[in-house]
Amino acid sequence: MRAYDIIAKKRDGQALTGEEIRAFIHGYAQGDIPDYQAAAWSMAVYLKGMNVQETAALTEAMVTSGEQMDLSAIDGVKVDKHSTGGVGDTTTLILAPLLSAMALPVAKMSGRGLGHTGGTLDKLESIPAMKVGLSTDEFIDQVQRIGIAVAGQTANLVPADKKLYALRDVTATVESIPLIASSVMSKKLASGADAILLDVKVGRAAFMKTKEEALKLAQAMVDIGSRLGRRTMALLTSMEQPLGNAVGNALEVAEAVATLANQSDCGFGPVSAELKKVTLELAARLAWMAGKASSVEEAMVLAEEKLSSGEALARFRLFVEAQGGDGRVAENPEEILPRSTYREPVRAEKAGVVTSLDGLIIGQAAALLGAGRSKKEDAVDPAVGVVIHKRIGDPIEPGDVLAEIFANDRGRDEAKQLVRSAYTISVGSAQVPILPLILGEVRPEQ
Template sequence: MRVTDIITKKRDGLELADSEIGHLIKAYTADTVPDYQMAAWLMAVYFQGLTDRETATLTMAMATSGEMVDLSQVTGIKVDKHSTGGVADTTTLILAPLVAAAGVPVAKMSGRGLGFTGGTIDKLEAIPGFRATLERAEFIANLQKHNIAITGQSATIAPADGKLYALRDVTATVESIPLIASSIMSKKIAAGADKIILDVKVGSGAFMKTKTAAITLAETMVRIGQLVGRETIALLTSMEQPLGTAIGNSLEVREAIEVLSGRGEPALREVCLTLGSHMLVLGGKALTPAAARQQLAALIDSQQALAKLGELIAAQGGDASIVYDCRKLPQARYHLAVTSDHQGFVDKIDAAQIGYAAMLLGAGREHKGQSIDLAAGVALTCRLGQPVGPNQPLATLYSNTELQLQPAAGIIKNAVRVATQPGEISPVIIGLVTSQGFQLA
């Protein structure tokens, strides 16, 4: 089977056989197909697309290119959640202990942040002593004992996806729905999930800028799940402003604790309760999302979900007392309040620019392997539609490098727009995609 024939066939818009896709991915993972040939195939896919069957075959070829995690010895239906990424998206830190407290096993393999999108592992490492790298046996043992375990993404999970993503990033083929969908789903399937829920972000601070594009991506991933035997649903949520008010690692841990304590940003709580309610239904712990939501709200009110977060932290070597005393989290040496120059209503909060400001302060990475400041970040004190007056705080900046405070403040000033009249605010929950299609929330 010649690789040039596979490239030519897709270039001409023909459907590839399972054996052709499998051969291509296996050979590329084994370094017997050069980057220039794979780049040509990716560009052919970018322009010609893939059928649902081809996309599912590509997904499984990447999933099986490395280690497949077996969670069968853990009792219960394992439901995994994936977010397409956003700013102040602290859902995993809230959702994982909340759902685990309700009896659904939560086995999470998470990554580090790159750019302005924060990584769950970075956030957890802001907790003193927390070990984010677990051996497979310890991961399974913790999951069995505590119903929850979170570890860093292993390089042996879907290695073909890692190679392909790096190549897509430098060949202008990232924005291909089949390639995005297969990349996300291959890692979820390889990580051992029985069922999958996806949080597809929509808006200026998300990868998918329009609802139409987000629905297409969500529907593609749901169909992949169907074709490979993993029930999958997708929630569409708004990223027209940061989801929470904290952007930065220790700041986001603090906000997660606030939400689990019954306080915190309402939009962040709403997304977590909505995602969690569907996870409980998928996991067989509730018959309807409404009933599941009542269970989850009760677990927050009773502090059981907060206690489960402490249990997770203690099980992985961290100081669980931080859930009751956030002063033990890393604290920045310098801070600066950014205030409004005008009177009016907050009309726009550019989530991507807020994220870039946090990265400039040290909270994010511009390249892999870069060290970060776990205490750095942005705490927003404004939300869309909120009235503000001159000199009223819009955000507080935190950093251990005083030099970056003023440049970051300039970014925040430009990112937050104040108008004379309040604008229309999109609902945070946009809709749901199931095997039956898209429905509005």
């Protein structure tokens, strides 16, 4: 079958067969189909969409374009979580050791960040000597030994997605539900987990700006996972303001450690109660999906127990040391993690109440300081970022510290201006909107 005919069929709004999709995706991955035809096909999908069967077939074609992780040697139900991304989203660093403490094997493939701050691997690499490049054998052996490993994806895991995403990024075809859903799920399925929980962020600082958009994406991803034989569920969580108070790689590690240690302060500011709540919600659902509890409520009790007992923190230290990192970060993050040269407060100029806090602007300020990347080749500065001191609903007096800038040699003044502009402080008896953290969930039967 010709690539031309497959493009024309989708251009005309017809459904493609699984065989046609597989032939096109594998042909593109192998270099038999040129970029210009893949770009035309992507635009046809963007404009005409795909049905549930097509989207599942596209995902399966991308999974089978390269290697797949075989985790069958690891006992138990292997669990994984994927977040669609946001600002101050440090859940993986808390969730992975917490799940491991709940006797759930965590074999997680993660990536680097492109945007406001680094990805999970960048955050972990802010820990001195931490190694995130593991061979498949090392990865599986570590999970068998201590119940947790977090590493970078192998080069040949879902090569079709890597190639297609790079093309979509420059052809204005990223914002397509079938293409987004298949991209996310192909990586999750190829990574070998049995149970997959999708944390779909909603709001100003998220990729999906409205609940309606997020529901469509969540439903598409849950449908794919279920059709391809994995236990899959999605949780919709709010991302109007940053989830954690720390935005920046080493800063986020420090807040994660403080959360695992059941502390209310991480040495440079308050620990976010919202970050802890969302992480526990994710842990409870994954434990329920894996059969560790008969209900989400029962699983929540187990998750809270493992966090408050210190078992999750102990598992974090074990995980860091297993991957070559300095385990003392679990007790003294301020001494072990890299520090910025400058630490400057952003102060309130008037009294009132914080009625909004634009997470996107906070993320942009952190990126300006060097915490994120604009291109894949860019290096991140692990020490820099922004720490939130006042959140939505907090009362403010003149001179109060709204947030702090942690900076080295770039962007200080502009970042401070951005952070100040992220806050809306209303005077008098302002009505503060109540922002629910959990906006909904999607299960396969829906």
